[in-house]
Amino acid sequence: MIHAAYLMALLPLAGFVVLVAAGRRLGDPLAGWVATAAVLGSFVVACIALAGLLQEPASARHFTDNYFGWITVGGLQVKVGILLDPLSMTMCMFVTGVSALIHLYSIGYMKGDPEYPKFFIYLNLFVFSMVVLVLANNLLVTFVGWEGVGVCSYWLVAFWHERDSAASAGKKAFVYNRVGDVGFLIAVFFLFSRVGSLDMPTIFAHRHLLGSGGATFVALLLLLAATGKSAQIPLFNWLPDAMEGPTPVSALIHAATMVTAGVYLLCRVNSILQLSPDAMWVIAIIGGVTAFVAATIATAQQDIKKVLAFSTVSQIGYMMLAVGTGAYIAAIFLMVAHAFYKGLLFLGAGSVIHGLHDEQDLKKMGGLARLLPWTYGTFLVAWLAIAGIPPLSGFWAKGDVLANVWHKSPALWALGVLTAILTAYYMTRLFVLAFHGDRRWAQGTSEHGAAPPHESPWVMRLPLVILAVLAFAGGLLELPWVHTTGLSSWLAPVFAHTLFVDHESAGTQLALVFVDAAAAIVGLVVAYLAWRGPVDKPALEPAFLQRVWFWDDLYDAVIGRPGQAMARIAATVVEGRVIDGAVNGAATLVRRSASGVRRLQTGYVRNYALGIALGLGAVVAFLISRVWWS
């Protein structure tokens, strides 16, 4: 059963191939159903593999299968294979599951789009790449998946590329990710030079060859890669722009799956991180600060999807914080819970946007509770979950992270709690502005036509309901007082020696739980009081926060402008004079000399024969000269 795990990757690939070949003929909506079926099949395979893995004793849940040699050059042996253990299994379960739901949702959401089949082509390719990334047994294959999800993300962000903003957002996402990828590649090269293999189990087994300095180096490079892919400081601000993509894309790639790849990567290499406490501190601080900064920005955004985007950045910051603490299981727990509720939030936002005919401005929403009852109900669950209200999944997951952080550093813990208050605040703001209050979309010049908002078709509602159930009950995966059946015991073998274990007394734990709940409630109540009335409150939305701490302006001044200046010099001086001169000169030289040589090609056999004879003469003369001189 476990050995069929490769089908998890192959099924979406098959869907991709079928759609490339026949997507246009299948058309709308059949192409979408084919894509959904492929990913659903992948989820079924994942379930079967999970059942197979569960039958094994805990210590034996580690399978590697190599399928074929990919590159064999000298000492570099790259084999394509999979590594299936509880960590990758967990990732696969929620990646394929959430993907299947979002595929289903997209059938309704993308209906009528002229490029309908193309959307699903990219989506299937994305799932394939993501599964490759997760299952890979070899860092180079991981990198293939890593780049694969990156390029799919680029295509999908720029899916509506006729819009300038979408096209440039796609580019921005790509460029930011490239910066991170450099880190990944150098880490791969370094590991190969020290260990002589790219095979992950081999690297982990020989990690002592790195030395502590080498381990820090690798860990920091991989952290750079992770900050790019997972949108952390300093490479976080591509994610809000990436919201230009269709909403299902934001839900799938930029909330549930791809952006957590960085966290996954760091969890995967936990045995290397363990060698470098310094790098762990860096990870924790970057995570904590990102969580806080992004949360402050989210409080002041107008665009519903931007709020969610910064919220995603903030939540991944929590995950990084957990990784930096060594609380990998808490990170994974939050990742899974986040996939449920953030996926749901995006899909709900998509439903709202869909209902309001592509209106994304929160200030032009309001009063939708009655009109979109399904969306409202499911969004309510997601809101309470992310805000951290007990007993929903977000409460348990965030609580798990914060409890661990408390032990590592009370300062970071305080930052985390502050972020929790902000989280409850901005989500409540969003919720109130979208669903309660006046129906602002009906006021003023109703350029959207008179059509009132409408509820979405069932293919879009069903995923909402399923995700709502999961977001509500996701906490059952890991209840703090049941350690034998939850994620902890399941994942423990992966992190056996590296896991941070807190030994807090029951009283402290209880106190922490109360603080978490109180933080959530405080944020929630404040936001409700502040935003239930009129929506125009500039004091609560300072420009500093609206413009993302002037982060883009900083990059523009420090990197953008000098870069452009250099590009201008390169284009005019280097390109125009040096390169073009060389190229044209070389071309002229080739042409002139070729025309000369060409004259030898007369077409007469006698001349050809003469050529042979002269060649022979030269060869013989050379050999004779050697005999002579020797």
Add this chain to the structure above:
Amino acid sequence: MRRPLLLAAAHAGHATRAAHAAVIHVPPIRYLSILPVIVMLGGAIVLLAVTSLVKRPLRIRVATALTVVISLSAFGLAWWQWADVMSRGAYTSIDHAVIEDGFSVLITVLVTAAMALSALVAEGYLKREGIDGAELHVLAMVSASGAILMAQANDLIIVFLGLEILSIALYVLTAFNHKRTESGEGALKYFVLGGFSSAIFVYGIALTYGATGTTNLAQIADFLSHNVLVHDGLLLAGMALLLVGFGFKVAAVPFHMWTPDVYQGAPTPVTGFMAAVAKAGGFAAFLRVFISSFGVLSSDWRPIIYVLAIATLVVGAGLAVVQRDIKRMLAYSSINHAGFVLLGLQAASARGVSAALYYLFAYMFMVIGSFAVVTVIGGSGDRAHDIASYRGLARRQPLLAFVFAALLLAQAGVPFTTGFLTKFQVIIASVDAHSVPLAVVAMVSAALAAFFYLRVAVLMYAPGEGRAAEPAPAAELVTVGGPGLPDFGAQAEARGELNAALLLEDAPEPGEETPSRQVPWPAMVAIGICLAVTVVFGIIPAPLVDFAHKATLLFVP
């Protein structure tokens, strides 16, 4: 276990006569070693017999099907040989005249596959040109068996036998389309010069025999490793003559001059076949003779190959740039490729041989696929070979243009195709053998070569005839040319000096609309296989690289 065979009838009652009979020893034969040759030759004869026995000319489809079946059975046998060699090791047969090792098996696989692909390409060609009968297939199979024999030869005489079987059939094949005068002209030139070089080659064999007392390759090596010749002029002269003979066959500069004329004149499917098979057979024997027999003398011949390789690389790439006939351009490109294979020979190492073998194998698919497209585009009469015919192809036949562009890029050595690995490996082998300047020249020539492949690719994606009169807009080029090209074109135009220059200068005045060409399905299958092999093994290189590597391990000097 040599069995005496009595030539005279040795009946029971004629013992006295038997005593006087001459006795010839028939050496033991392991038939598996020559089975592919027998199948190819026998198949050709059977096909010929069938053609002459049936009343009406054999349907082309039937002839092609039979040819493909025969080639594929030889292909299957080659894999059986591979299994045999892998499990039991290499061996010689027929009194050490032929050898069976990984090296020969790889070439057999290559040649039989090339035969099947070429037959598929030729099918549509024969129909289009209204040529009945199976003679083209028959001749091609005979020629292919010659190439296999060259790879298996363990004796200079057998090398010569294979060379002649290969060549004589090719002369006829070149002249096959009697309606085209170029065809006859090319064939005559090929024949005259081929005869010339064969004579040189035979003389080389004679001198070598004179110097070493044997024509057996292993025994030559043995002799040379145990004896130091005080006067080695005879031996070196023999070696020089052999080198020229091989140089002619593989089209190394300056023995290359027949190539463009013959490639242009020959029927296009034959050109593809020739480029793949004649080169493979020629290089197989070249490598075996020089590396195993004359290995001891490598310090004498390596400098010669060094110079030949440089000349071949530079002249091939340089002259390809100025061609406007696609077949001539590909002819010079094949000369350039030969230069790269020479790098593998010049390295004179296991790595070099492995790289050369891989090169030949991967090149076969690229070149047959390319010429298959050229066959289709050539159209009725096999005429439309001006590069102009490719203008705007992407608009008329996007798939065909894409495939051709991919194959050309592969020949140029773009990563994720086998073309990249071919060049990469020979260059690495060359660097390993401390021939760094040669490797540098090879890389420069590859850059130069990229130019004329890209020129065709750009033309295909350039606007069609209707807009040809306008100056080529830079924007159109951006989409295909990448960052470097558009500026190049634009700048050149601004100066009026190179005038879209090298890109489009040779391209023709807008003439009549080139029509879309129907691609016959067998040709489509062949092109598809060629592209698939080129791309798939470019992305997943290990299996093919391993194949070449293992073939070299069992290369018995």
